[in-house]
Amino acid sequence: MKILEDQALQPLNTFALPARGRYFCRAESVDDLREALAFSEAENLPILLLGGGSNVVLSRDFPGLVVHMALKGIERLEETADHCLLRAKAGEEWHAFVEHCLQGACFGLENLSLIPGTVGAAPIQNIGAYGVELRDRLESVEALDRATGETVRFANRECGFSYRTSVFKGRFRDRYIITAVTLRLDKRPAPVTTYGSVERELRAMGETDITPVRVSRAICNLRRRKLPDPAVLANVGSFFKNPLVSSEVFGRLKSRYEDLIGYPGPDHRVRLSAGWMIDRTGWKGCRRGPVGVHAGHALVLVNYGGASAGEILRLAREIRDSVREAFDVELEIEPRIY
Ligand SMILES: Cc1cc2nc3c(=O)[nH]c(=O)nc-3n(C[C@H](O)[C@H](O)[C@H](O)COP(=O)(O)OP(=O)(O)OC[C@H]3O[C@@H](n4cnc5c(N)ncnc54)[C@H](O)[C@@H]3O)c2cc1C
Known part of the structure; x- marks a missing residue:
């Protein structure tokens, strides 16, 4: 893995703030992350983990090593008539993952469509939208302990999820690097449409047969109308x-x-x-x-x-x-x- 010096972070944060990172690397595997940890320890440097940069304010140049999370891969761990377990690595883009689940007839994440960022950052603040939160679907989180270099697994109940927070934002802040997330999804659709204007949007779309894919489309429409696209503003x-x-x-x-x-x-x-x-x-x-x-x-x-x-x-x-x-x-x- 290459470690670069003095990198512009403006393209890597959706606020487009002009900060720079003293050192920068793109981690594509757990081994890359271990290498990054060893470098920061040897040089006595702080680490900043960046996924999609859609939930950070970079208020200054970062004086240590910026690690861009780029671990990719999605696998189906288990499937029954009722549910499936899907494991996605931290650098997967969240919305692309939601679409992947829908295409594979695994349901339950549709209300979280179009949230920017990566899979690995999703548990940090327990992302939520339109009446669903990540914690409703999360089975477990895999993480690398920055203090020991060991990999650990957190079951849902160990993540301390509540509204826009978790142990990873609270008492374990900066202790773990999330490397993969496993979701427990439904094989039988049970769309949640009661929140906000979802039902109204579905009606406006002329949909009477409510499927998870249609709910996802309705939510994308609502979000596109309501929220500025960071690529534009x-x-x-x-x-x-x-x-x-x-x-x-x-x-x-x-x-x-x-x-x-x-x-x-x-x-x-x-x-x-x-x-x-x-x-x-x-x-x-x-x-x-x-x-x-x-x-x-x-x-x-x-x-x-x-x-x-x-x-x-x-x-x-x-x-x-x-x-x-x-x-x-x-x-x-x-x-x-x-
Ligand atoms: C237009 C827009 C709409 C949004 N709508 C919603 C919404 O509806 N609901 C919602 O909950 N959020 C929303 N967000 C916020 C944001 O998309 C989420 O918080 C998202 O999960 C952040 O992902 P990211 O990869 O961009 O994280 P980043 O901004 O890169 O990182 C966020 C924090 O997590 C840490 N981090 C990142 N990856 C890891 C990792 N693998 N392991 C450990 N720590 C890590 C970072 O160091 C940082 O502290 C929205 C943002 C935008 C721009």
Whole structure:
């Protein structure tokens, strides 16, 4: 494996931030990853793992080794009349994997269609969309322990999944490199169409016979209309998480703001729509030089071209201040900042 010096990371992050990596390699196997770990240890350098770069804010040049995750391969481990187990390596592109599953009549990931990024990053924040989360389908995660170089397997219940997080973002942050993920998928279709505007979209498409492939198409249509394509307008999807508040706080806010949006969360708490609050404080569609809040989706900050991470983070700070002032609610940034 080649280790290059002083590489531009702009093409490798969907915010198109102009950071550079002091060293850079493309890992295509677990052996390559071990080599990268040995190099970083010998040179005493930090490591930055990059998949599709669609959930990171690169705020500066990275002073260590950037490892681009390029391990490829998908295999069917098991198949019965009811389910199949599919194992995909970390560098597989997520949406291409979802399509591969649908083509192979393995169902359950269709609501997660068109989420950018790689299979290996999907468990980090337990990706979710349209009423389905990765944890609903994940069987196990294989990972390389950066401290010991050993490979380990995490069963679903050991991943500590909850809304947009897992042990890999929490207590094991930076400890493991995810090398492969195994999904347990259905052979018998059971499409989930109750969330948001999925049913309406299917009706608009003229579909009465609801199949997983059609649900996937409906979700792609919805996402293409709602979210900016990072290849056209640089962004990292939702910049803030939907905050969780107690039912008392929700009740208090709801009595002041009748149209406040909240979803049932764990432990009788309520997950507030951060997008609604950002919209309500007047930020939707707002532009500050090269950065702004997308006009179609208040949760998405965009780089119109040439923005620095500083400009993005300043805008994010102003939005958080406004929301805190108006609602006394703290917004948490979703992408990881380096
Ligand atoms: C337009 C758009 C829409 C989006 N919509 C959604 C959505 O609907 N739902 C959702 O949940 N997310 C969404 N996202 C966020 C993003 O697509 C996901 O979080 C995705 O899983 C990130 O994958 P990635 O390969 O790009 O990760 P990266 O951005 O490359 O990495 C993210 C983090 O994971 C670490 N990492 C990456 N690969 C590995 C690995 N193999 N092992 C260990 N650590 C690793 C990185 O170091 C970094 O900390 C969206 C993003 C965009 C741009």
